[in-house]
Structures are given as C-alpha cells and as structure tokens.
Amino acid sequence: MIIAVDGPTASGKxxxxxxxxxxxxxxxxxxxxxxxxxxLAVLDAGGDxxxxxxxxxxxxxxxxxxxxxxxxxxxxxxxxASKVAAMSAVRAVLRETQRAFAADPAGAVLDGRxxxxxxxxxxxxxxxxxxxxxxxxxxxxxxxxxxxEQIGFDELQAQIAERDRRDMERADSxxxxxxxxHLLDTTDLSIEASVEAARRxxxxxxxx
Numbered sequence: 001m002i003i004a005v006d007g008p009t010a011s012g013k014x015x016x017x018x019x020x021x022x023x024x025x026x027x028x029x030x031x032x033x034x035x036x037x038x039x040l041a042v043l044d045a046g047g048d049x050x051x052x053x054x055x056x057x058x059x060x061x062x063x064x065x066x067x068x069x070x071x072x073x074x075x076x077x078x079x080x081a082s083k084v085a086a087m088s089a090v091r092a093v094l095r096e097t098q099r100a101f102a103a104d105p106a107g108a109v110l111d112g113r114x115x116x117x118x119x120x121x122x123x124x125x126x127x128x129x130x131x132x133x134x135x136x137x138x139x140x141x142x143x144x145x146x147x148x149e150q151i152g153f154d155e156l157q158a159q160i161a162e163r164d165r166r167d168m169e170r171a172d173s174x175x176x177x178x179x180x181x182h183l184l185d186t187t188d189l190s191i192e193a194s195v196e197a198a199r200r201x202x203x204x205x206x207x208x
C-alpha cells in the first residue's frame with residue numbers, strides 16, 4: 001500500500017504521515033527533508049542555494065542515512081530548501097530517490113508537496129493536509145523555539161508565506177491538491193485527532 005500525503009509547511013502532513021506509517025507498519029519518507037538537506041549542504045559548502053550547479057551536485061551526493069534532522073529544521077534552511085526545490089534539475093535527481101523508496105513491495109508512506117501529483121500518482125490513498133497560516137506559523141515557531149532558535153512571529157509568518165508562494169508557483173511540480181486527494185484541514189485538530197481523521201480517510205478509501 002502506498003499512501004501519499006501532501007501539504008504546505010507546518011500543516012501537519014509529517015505528523016499525519018508518521019502516524020499512518022506507525023498504524024499500518026509501513027516505512028515513511030519525509031521528502032521535504034531531502035530538499036532541506038540539499039539546501040543545508042549548499043550552505044555548509046559556503047554556496048548560494050540559488051546556484052543550480054551547486055544544488056544539483058548536493059542532490060546527487062545526498063545520503064539519506066546522513067541527514068541531520070535537527071540542523072535541517074532551522075528557518076534559514078527552510079528558505080534554502082524552497083530555493084533548491086524550485087529547480088527542475090534538482091527535482092529530477094531527487095525524484096528518482098523518492099520513486100525508488102516508494103517501489104518497495106512492502107509499501108510506504110511518503111509526505112511532501114508533489115507526492116500525489118508527480119511522485120506516486122497511482123498511490124492507493126492520497127491526502128492533502130492543510131491548516132490556516134497563523135496556526136502553521138505558531139506550530140513552526142514552537143518547534144524553532146524549542147530548539148533555541150529565536151525568531152519573531154511576524155518574521156516567521158512572512159517566511160512561511162514566501163515558502164508557500166514559491167512552492168505553489170514554481171513551474172516544475174507545484175504544490176497543489178491532486179483531484180483525487182482527500183482534504184484534511186488540521187487547523188482545529190490536535191495531533192491525535194489529525195492522525196485519527198487521516199486513519200478514517202484511509203479506511204474509507206480502502207473499503208471502496
């Protein structure tokens with residue numbers, strides 16, 4: 001079984017994907033982490049995330065097992081990720097990595113921004129997870145402050161809105177809800193309620 005979960009930054013898609021993976025005993029890939037890791041690699045090398053050649057080289061050298069989950073979650077890396085993610089050449093490299101992960105006969109849950117539309121268009125179940133911008137901003141702010149990163153709400157909200165714009169307006173694989181994806185709005189839902197709502201969607205889809 002392949003479950004595809006898409007949505008914007010801090011919508012809860014990662015939480016939903018992780019919860020579904022645990023419920024169904026499936027492996028999970030946070031595809032957004034790949035772009036963050038590429039952006040971080042370019043920054044670590046002293047490069048510009050807007051430099052396509054540097055970003056493509058970093059994508060080709062990416063080692064999934066070596067991704068530093070803590071470092072890739074900073075606001076600076078998030079902005080770098082949105083830049084490299086807009087590059088078709090980078091997406092082409094990482095697209096193969098994602099499809100190889102999804103090809104496992106045992107099944108998988110993948111979350112990102114183009115899973116249901118591009119990476120796994122034939123997924124058994126597709127979800128589009130979203131939430132209001134202020135709520136998403138507060139969620140990400142809580143995460144960043146828990147790691148000791150200091151940033152104001154307004155500044156962060158502007159960054160997330162810019163990330164949304166880039167994701168939705170890029171020419172290659174823009175963020176959008178697939179026609180056959182189930183919408184899940186987590187604005188007023190707890191983590192537990194979000195996962196339960198997603199489980200009900202999956203069960204209903206599979207029963208059909």
